[in-house]
Amino acid sequence: MLTSEHITTWIRKSADEMRDNRGYLTELDAAIGDADHGNNMDRGYKAVLEKLPDDNDVGAILKAVAMALISKVGGAAGPLYGTMFLQAANALKGKEALSSEDVELLLKSSVDGIVMRGKAHAGEKTILDSLIPAHEAYKEARAAGAELIACLDAATHAAEEGMKATIPMIATKGRASYLGERSRDHQDPGATSTYLIIKTLYEAASEGDAT
Amino acid sequence: MKKLINNAEDVTVEQLKGMALAHPDMLEVRFDPNFVIAKGAPAKGRVAIISGGGSGHEPLHGGYVGIGMLDAACPGQVFTSPTPDQMYEAAKAVNGGKGVLQIVKNYTGDVMNFEMAADMLRADGIEVRNVIIDDDVAVKDSSYTAGRRGLGTTVIAEKVCGAAAAEGYDLDRNAALCKKVNVKGKSMGMALTSCITPQNGTPTFDIGDDEMEIGIGIHGEPGAERMKVKNADKITEILTTHILDDEAYTRKLAEWDVDKGESVDVEVVDETFQSGDKVIAIVNSMGGTPISELYTVYGKLHELAEKKGISIVRKLIGHYITSIEMQGVSITLVKTDDEILRLYDASVHTPALNWGT
Ligand SMILES: Nc1ncnc2c1ncn2[C@@H]1O[C@H](COP(=O)(O)OP(=O)(O)O)[C@@H](O)[C@H]1O
Ligand SMILES: [Mg+2]
Numbered sequence: 001m002l003t004s005e006h007i008t009t010w011i012r013k014s015a016d017e018m019r020d021n022r023g024y025l026t027e028l029d030a031a032i033g034d035a036d037h038g039n040n041m042d043r044g045y046k047a048v049l050e051k052l053p054d055d056n057d058v059g060a061i062l063k064a065v066a067m068a069l070i071s072k073v074g075g076a077a078g079p080l081y082g083t084m085f086l087q088a089a090n091a092l093k094g095k096e097a098l099s100s101e102d103v104e105l106l107l108k109s110s111v112d113g114i115v116m117r118g119k120a121h122a123g124e125k126t127i128l129d130s131l132i133p134a135h136e137a138y139k140e141a142r143a144a145g146a147e148l149i150a151c152l153d154a155a156t157h158a159a160e161e162g163m164k165a166t167i168p169m170i171a172t173k174g175r176a177s178y179l180g181e182r183s184r185d186h187q188d189p190g191a192t193s194t195y196l197i198i199k200t201l202y203e204a205a206s207e208g209d210a211t
Numbered sequence: 212m213k214k215l216i217n218n219a220e221d222v223t224v225e226q227l228k229g230m231a232l233a234h235p236d237m238l239e240v241r242f243d244p245n246f247v248i249a250k251g252a253p254a255k256g257r258v259a260i261i262s263g264g265g266s267g268h269e270p271l272h273g274g275y276v277g278i279g280m281l282d283a284a285c286p287g288q289v290f291t292s293p294t295p296d297q298m299y300e301a302a303k304a305v306n307g308g309k310g311v312l313q314i315v316k317n318y319t320g321d322v323m324n325f326e327m328a329a330d331m332l333r334a335d336g337i338e339v340r341n342v343i344i345d346d347d348v349a350v351k352d353s354s355y356t357a358g359r360r361g362l363g364t365t366v367i368a369e370k371v372c373g374a375a376a377a378e379g380y381d382l383d384r385n386a387a388l389c390k391k392v393n394v395k396g397k398s399m400g401m402a403l404t405s406c407i408t409p410q411n412g413t414p415t416f417d418i419g420d421d422e423m424e425i426g427i428g429i430h431g432e433p434g435a436e437r438m439k440v441k442n443a444d445k446i447t448e449i450l451t452t453h454i455l456d457d458e459a460y461t462r463k464l465a466e467w468d469v470d471k472g473e474s475v476d477v478e479v480v481d482e483t484f485q486s487g488d489k490v491i492a493i494v495n496s497m498g499g500t501p502i503s504e505l506y507t508v509y510g511k512l513h514e515l516a517e518k519k520g521i522s523i524v525r526k527l528i529g530h531y532i533t534s535i536e537m538q539g540v541s542i543t544l545v546k547t548d549d550e551i552l553r554l555y556d557a558s559v560h561t562p563a564l565n566w567g568t
Contacts, residue, residue, distance in 0.1 A: 079295070
């Protein structure tokens with residue numbers, strides 16, 4: 001189970017990663033976008049930390065995260081990640097702890113949120129290219145009987161692979177699409193921040209001894 | 212980086228504070244969330260016109276708030292789309308009961324943030340129409356990109372729709388007018404140098420001393436082609452030819468379907484330029500190009516248009532939609548008809564456009 005404390009730790013760890021990788025994410029965005037992704041994510045997660053509620057309801061925590069991101073990130077990433085957390089919040093409303101099945105739902109509703117807002121598909125060099133593999137790897141691991149932490153470990157590896165797999169892709173959505181062929185050979189900033197979000201979920205679960 | 216700033220984090224807010232003090236007769240500024248509203252808001256008995264986008268494109272959009280143009284503008288961080296709560300609060304402040312038209316430049320982030328704002332406003336029972344401006348002919352393709360970006364036609368759309376609101380056009384008629392301006396307008400820009408955003412402190416893209424980027428986007432997005440720098444006449448010819456020879460561009464744009472109560476994708480086709488057309492022209496500095504050079508560009512543009520039988524009946528030459536201090540120029544041509552010309556000529560009092568009684 002992941003408790004609401006695990007979830008809060010996850011969000012704090014994500015915020016730390018966004019702060020530490022602010023320059024890196026912005027550099028990735030400078031290559032194929034407009035050099036603001038790290039600034040946007042760091043500003044957003046800083047606002048999230050201020051708004052984290054003292055609540056046992058995971059849905060309420062995720063909703064607070066969504067609202068802070070929507071009102072502070074801006075750009076494409078703001079509505080995308082905002083909608084992602086909002087969909088997850090709706091799916092998990094009222095839960096004080098997440099079972100392994102609930103975490104799968106967290107990932108699935110996250111994918112749904114990004115697709116709903118951005119109307120992209122896998123392979124377009126976006127957030128989805130690390131998020132969809134993360135969800136699928138989690139699902140497969142769980143179906144094969146793995147424990148929650150092992151499932152999240154598989155998801156993290158898949159997200160990392162997915163992030164790296166964006167390097168040879170040609171962007172067809174978002175600002176990077178204007179580069180056409182020239183978007184090749186660069187890692188997508190959004191897929192990279194998504195990897196950090198999945199990785200910190202795994203870390204929060206494993207360090208917090210989730211069972 | 213050398214800039215006239217205090218702290219990089221404060222540039223947006225400090226600029227807004229200065230604006231409020233400079234133009235108390237035209238506008239007011241609100242903070243947290245940040246937006247600019249016209250003096251005398253709400254827009255009682257008429258449609259309210261709102262726009263917004265990242266900062267760094269001044270005078271777009273705040274400089275077009277006042278009488279006869281925008282009722283509100285929502286500035287994001289430099290080059291970053293504004294957030295939905297800005298548009299939501301701005302719309303509530305200016306809505307006079309006849310609904311809100313949001314004019315949105317076609318950038319993924321802008322489109323999504325304005326969509327979320329529209330959803331929030333509709334949940335409060337406020338009628339909203341979002342109209343997208345996508346006039347940048349440098350982008351050829353709509354299926355493998357996010358589509359043409361919004362450039363100078365935005366300024367003309369804001370002017371004309373603001374005047375139409377003052378004349379009493381209802382929301383749907385005003386939205387239809389905005390769409391009409393969009394399919395009649397085409398733009399293209401170029402850059403000689405990159406700009407530097409205050410928060411990054413380094414150039415957004417690298418460009419050699421002897422190079423230029425043709426078809427640049429207003430955030431330094433790359434364009435159609437990187438080439439060796441040419442003289443003003445040649446550059447003007449490249450941009451003008453792309454605009455005048457552009458074929459009917461077809462794409463799908465999201466539109467609010469009143470009966471279905473949801474957003475639907477509608478196919479939209481641009482008009483093309485023909486001999487005999489009367490156009491409004493903008494010769495726009497990307498920020499760092501001086502007026503003297505803009506007039507050189509205008510001279511050549513005028514000659515090229517005449518050769519094609521197109522007459523420039525109104526013109527704006529100066530800083531209208533910029534990229535901070537980037538050196539470069541963009542050209543916009545908007546085909547007019549009687550309605551567009553009448554509304555364009557109607558009086559306007561904003562920091563950046565000011566004419567009539
Ligand atoms: N339609 C979309 N669906 C999913 N992700 C997208 C979409 N469009 C853009 N992105 C993601 O957004 C990231 C850019 O975010 P950011 O730089 O914050 O916004 P902006 O492009 O407005 O500056 C890209 O790297 C990409 O992963
Ligand atoms: Mg960006």
